[in-house]
Amino acid sequence: MTLEALMSAIKQGMNSVAFVGTSCNIDAVTKMQKSSYGFLHLFMRAKVLKLGLFCMDTFSYEGIKAVLESYGITLENVDAMKTRKGKFEVTLKDGKQQIFDLNEFDEYRSSSCRFCTDLTAENSDLSFGEVGSPRGWTTVLTGSALGDEIFNGAVDNGYIEARHLTDDELERVLNWQK
Numbered sequence: 001m002t003l004e005a006l007m008s009a010i011k012q013g014m015n016s017v018a019f020v021g022t023s024c025n026i027d028a029v030t031k032m033q034k035s036s037y038g039f040l041h042l043f044m045r046a047k048v049l050k051l052g053l054f055c056m057d058t059f060s061y062e063g064i065k066a067v068l069e070s071y072g073i074t075l076e077n078v079d080a081m082k083t084r085k086g087k088f089e090v091t092l093k094d095g096k097q098q099i100f101d102l103n104e105f106d107e108y109r110s111s112s113c114r115f116c117t118d119l120t121a122e123n124s125d126l127s128f129g130e131v132g133s134p135r136g137w138t139t140v141l142t143g144s145a146l147g148d149e150i151f152n153g154a155v156d157n158g159y160i161e162a163r164h165l166t167d168d169e170l171e172r173v174l175n176w177q178k
């Protein structure tokens, strides 16, 4: 779905595009950028900034809907969802939060996630995730000189507040990655 949107943007003549995706989405774009077949002529027309999201699994829309509905929750009443520390957290529009065991969603997990080895979207210009950082902060890794420039520019201009990960925090990211 994300690739479809990207290709549509490029075909419409947008030549400077920020693409946000999970590690496997970022890998797909990287392969398309490098491939000497097919899409290369399109990618030569556009600069694509790749923004990756740390990812350990995704679940089908129908699966999430079915599990939540079995607990009497309809998607219309959901404000936000996230997986965190092995749990699936759902925040409802009235502010209440419900936490589920990830195992409940097992049968709806994408099959490719069982083979995936890339937690931190290593082929991104910048990647973002909660692993390694305290609650309320985001771990950001820069994967290219361009990503580094953009990140430091945002810090220098006061758009974001940043500090380096401590050794322990970085170790946590590396352990999860392993």
Ligand code: SF4
Pocket (backbone or CB within 6 Å): 022, 023, 024, 025, 055, 056, 057, 058, 110, 112, 113, 114, 116, 117, 118
């Ligand atoms: S865990 Fe699954 S959805 Fe996430 S990057 Fe890997 S294959 Fe893609």
